[in-house]
Amino acid sequence: MAKRTRMELAAVTLAPASYSPSVSSSTIHSLDDGCLTHVFSFLMPIPDRYSIALVCHRWRYLACHPRLWLRVERSTKNTSEPGVFPNLQDAISAARPGDTILISPCRDHIACNIQIKKPLCLIGGGELPDDTVLTCSRGSESALEFLSTCKITNLTIRTELGYCLLHRSGRLTIEGCILQCEENPLDYLSFPIISTATVPNAFRQSLKEHGSDSITVAQTRIEGGAKAVFTSGNLTLQRVRAIYMRTCIFFWFEVGEQEL
Amino acid sequence: MGKTIKLISGDGEMFEVEEAVAFQSNIIKSLADEDNADDCIPLPRVDSQILSKVLEFCRKHANSPSVHTKFAAIPSELCPKHDGSAAGASSSESSSAHSETCRACYDAVMKLVQWDLEFVKVDLDLIHHLLKAANYLDIEDLMFMAVEGAANAIRGNNPEEIRKLFDLENDFTPEEEKEILKEYSWLDDPFEP
Numbered sequence: 001m002a003k004r005t006r007m008e009l010a011a012v013t014l015a016p017a018s019y020s021p022s023v024s025s026s027t028i029h030s031l032d033d034g035c036l037t038h039v040f041s042f043l044m045p046i047p048d049r050y051s052i053a054l055v056c057h058r059w060r061y062l063a064c065h066p067r068l069w070l071r072v073e074r075s076t077k078n079t080s081e082p083g084v085f086p087n088l089q090d091a092i093s094a095a096r097p098g099d100t101i102l103i104s105p106c107r108d109h110i111a112c113n114i115q116i117k118k119p120l121c122l123i124g125g126g127e128l129p130d131d132t133v134l135t136c137s138r139g140s141e142s143a144l145e146f147l148s149t150c151k152i153t154n155l156t157i158r159t160e161l162g163y164c165l166l167h168r169s170g171r172l173t174i175e176g177c178i179l180q181c182e183e184n185p186l187d188y189l190s191f192p193i194i195s196t197a198t199v200p201n202a203f204r205q206s207l208k209e210h211g212s213d214s215i216t217v218a219q220t221r222i223e224g225g226a227k228a229v230f231t232s233g234n235l236t237l238q239r240v241r242a243i244y245m246r247t248c249i250f251f252w253f254e255v256g257e258q259e260l
Numbered sequence: 261m262g263k264t265i266k267l268i269s270g271d272g273e274m275f276e277v278e279e280a281v282a283f284q285s286n287i288i289k290s291l292a293d294e295d296n297a298d299d300c301i302p303l304p305r306v307d308s309q310i311l312s313k314v315l316e317f318c319r320k321h322a323n324s325p326s327v328h329t330k331f332a333a334i335p336s337e338l339c340p341k342h343d344g345s346a347a348g349a350s351s352s353e354s355s356s357a358h359s360e361t362c363r364a365c366y367d368a369v370m371k372l373v374q375w376d377l378e379f380v381k382v383d384l385d386l387i388h389h390l391l392k393a394a395n396y397l398d399i400e401d402l403m404f405m406a407v408e409g410a411a412n413a414i415r416g417n418n419p420e421e422i423r424k425l426f427d428l429e430n431d432f433t434p435e436e437e438k439e440i441l442k443e444y445s446w447l448d449d450p451f452e453p
Contacts, residue, residue: 030388031391035391035407039407039414042411043411046447046449046451046452047451047453048414048415048416050444050447051418051422051451052414052419053440055422055426055430056423056428057432059428119447121446151446171446171448173446
């Protein structure tokens with residue numbers, strides 16, 4: 001906030017009719033964008049930020065603005081900025097349920113055994129998924145382990161040995177991503193996606209309000225590994241569609257409860 | 261009474277307050293430092309009703325640690341129990357050690373937070389005026405609490421209730437609302453806390 005000199009304040013007093021005493025001329029909804037964004041930053045994403053996005057166009061624009069997202073940026077010069085983290089693990093630890101994390105377009109992000117136990121949306125910040133690469137080094141079981149409903153989009157996840165995505169529970173949505181298992185003699189041990197989720201029996205299923213554990217994949221390239229999806233629980237691969245392009249294949253499929 | 265500052269509200273009312281109270285505002289502090297102390301400081305953009313509320317806040321916060329911005333570094337001279345007599349209390353290291361373990365400081369800060377939360381339990385128009393005044397006068401703690409007050413009004417309410425509170429129109433078409441809900445479909449329960 002700029003320091004105001006006495007001259008400036010005096011100038012305002014001299015300006016004609018600059019002061020209007022009536023309250024109705026300036027009410028709560030004449031708050032400017034910066035102020036409203038500040039207010040929204042105090043709210044939990046679930047449920048409040050999602051509620052405010054349904055209030056009106058202006059509020060939706062501000063509530064969904066990337067300014068309210070957490071950011072992962074590898075360069076160290078941003079370490080003092082609030083909401084900016086040098087690595088994905090730190091961002092996930094700091095995030096609140098329902099937050100969105102924007103990962104900067106960079107090809108050397110590290111993701112090793114990162115557990116996600118709250119609903120989060122991870123977005124790659126580049127134009128293409130190829131621009132944002134998370135690498136899981138040999139020695140780690142998986143890049144990302146999901147124990148909650150989440151969404152990932154526009155990212156490349158690459159593993160040297162192991163799994164790209166380990167799905168334990170929750171509804172996982174994968175959109176516009178690239179999952180790669182590096183080619184090596186042991187790549188029969190790696191899988192782009194592995195799910196250990198087990199759908200409960202029909203009675204317990206009816207007690208659950210929302211959909212059961214599942215994975216939904218859309219427009220995603222899957223390369224390498226023994227096979228695209230390995231399930232050790234009782235979920236099955238369904239509704240598989242593929243589009244063959246010149247250099248790659250895009251997949252759409254679901255991993256869920258066996259449909260009778 | 262220590263040194264006082266005279267403030268004139270936009271509607272011409274004069275308020276005389278102690279320096280420590282007025283200097284909660286960085287703007288008033290820099291204006292008072294600038295030239296002679298006898299003059300009154302005009303605040304044309306704040307009317308008397310709001311200024312008296314602002315000064316009530318400042319009075320409470322004068323000589324108290326700033327709870328929102330510097331919680332970890334409460335100097336011992338502000339502690340209700342210690343009176344600055346502890347040896348080496350002037351170094352910043354011992355201040356932070358002092359505040360972390362001092363029960364009296366912690367209790368005082370908690371009480372102040374409670375008071376602040378009550379202070380902003382007011383109608384939204386008043387919160388709006390407090391926000392503008394805090395911004396204009398550069399009072400960090402009041403800014404924080406006014407934002408918290410506005411956020412509190414939103415918390416836990418559905419979109420229709422929020423619209424009523426803030427007097428806003430629903431300018432979405434049913435199709436647009438459906439699109440937005442579709443964007444949320446990856447979440448299990450976006451509206452369930």
